[in-house]
Amino acid sequence: MSPNTRTLLLQLSLFVLTLITTTLAGAEWMFGNSFVLVEKALGWDEFWQGLHFSIPFLFILTVHEFGHYFTAKAHQVEVTLPYYIPLWFGISQSIGTMGAFIRIKSLVRSRLKFFDIGIAGPLAGFVAALGVLWYGFTHLPPPEYIFSIHPEYQQYGLNYPEFVYQNQEGALILGDSLLFYWFKMYVADPALLPHANEIIHYPYILAGYIALFFTSLNLIPIGQLDGGHILYGLIGKKKFDIAAPALFILFAFYSGLGLFRAEEFAIPDESEFYSLLGYLAFYIYFLYVCLRKISDNPRNAWIIALSIVVLQFGVSYIYPTWEGYPGFLPFIFLLGRFLGVYHPETIENEPLSKGRILLGWLAVLVFILCFSPKPFIIIV
Known part of the structure; x- marks a missing residue:
């Protein structure tokens, strides 16, 4: 079997799996129930109803990806057919996929x-x-x-x-x-x-x-x-x-x-205060990680992260309903x-x-x- 045939079979298999997982997810959204871990789990009748979600959703996703694909081909850019990404949790609701992508193989x-x-x-x-x-x-x-x-x-x-x-x-x-x-x-x-x-x-x-x-x-x-x-x-x-x-x-x-507000820290319970302070420190570090690649200097990421948090506190104090x-x-x-x-x-x-x-x-x-x-x- 040639590499191209194997790749095509992989892409086709991923599409079929994604059709199944989005159908499962669609049925779960439609009926507000699950196929597993419940007393009255959904069955085949509900599964087929899930096609009313999966077919239009995958239609839109496929049109999107082939918009990229055919335009790339028109520009003589080497690309692959779409790779679909199935994802179904079973125990909690999802949309059955993480989307799809095409790989651009030439510069x-x-x-x-x-x-x-x-x-x-x-x-x-x-x-x-x-x-x-x-x-x-x-x-x-x-x-x-x-x-x-x-x-x-x-x-x-x-x-x-x-x-x-x-x-x-x-x-x-x-x-x-x-x-x-x-x-x-x-x-x-x-x-x-x-x-x-x-x-x-x-x-x-x-x-x-x-x-x-x-x-x-x-x-x-x-x-x-x-x-x-x-x-x-x-x-x-x-x-x-x-x-x-x-x-x-x-x-x-x-x-x-609005994730953190100044008044939330005005609490008499010392353990709760330090717990909230820990969450805030983690949030600041999270922002730093997200902003780290904006600048070659790590200090700039820290400054921007801290500035964002200070401004968020200020805006939330002046406009408490803004979230x-x-x-x-x-x-x-x-x-x-x-x-x-x-x-x-x-x-x-x-x-x-x-x-x-x-x-x-x-x-x-x-x-x-x-x-x-x-x-x-x-x-x-």
Whole structure:
């Protein structure tokens, strides 16, 4: 068997596994249950229903990856077919995958090629996500559909939200982006639109929402994310090396805003005070690790980390209701520690055409429309 055949079989196997794991995950979201470790585990009937999530979600993901693939081929850049990454926890809910990627096997020397390859994926995936969301919001089932998922609600009739949400802790709500809000307000039939606590059980809407979420993360103009390729193409390396770390620092500042507040340290319990102080020290070190590669001098990373924390304390004191989204912190760690904040320099730095510049700013608009400041909200 040739190496190319083995690679193709691996890619195909990963796709099939990812189809299975996303179907499992989709069924778990739809029915609010699990296939394992519960008294009434989901079965084959529910598994097949999970295809209503996995097929549209993998469709969007595949369109995104092949947007990169075909553009790279058009530029005669050697790339692989997509590698899908299956991931299913079984004991807790997931989306069944960590995404997919293509490997660029040849050196990209051109700023223009980086731009084209970078922008093709998210724009193609965005169009596919729009189609899935449009279908999901225009084909909502009757309100009674929720009783097939929560039969215990049926005793209250369609007025169930007045009774079941009073003490419902742990419920997951999808935070609005501008585009998702527009779909809910102007596309969906208000009589059929599910309650915010239940929208996760609607597979096409969930698939489209998660696609928008990952599109927005991908379009953050930092490092070698697609957004980084786009911004690098638009403004060049000199300006990018100023903008990218500034945006990364701002992202880190927002994510941890409100995580610690000055009044929390005004507690009489000495052990609790030192425990909180330990958490704060760990948070500062975490920021240092994330920021370490911004500068060759480690001292600068410490200064920036401490400055972020001081500013977060100050803003939280003046505006106590302002809060960031700590859920972004793992992504900040991934960016700062592994993916990198800066973009590799290109040898060929030809200017972009007016059409490409327009597409670049269109991608910025797509990022603004897709980005949710608090994408996943857990009721506590």
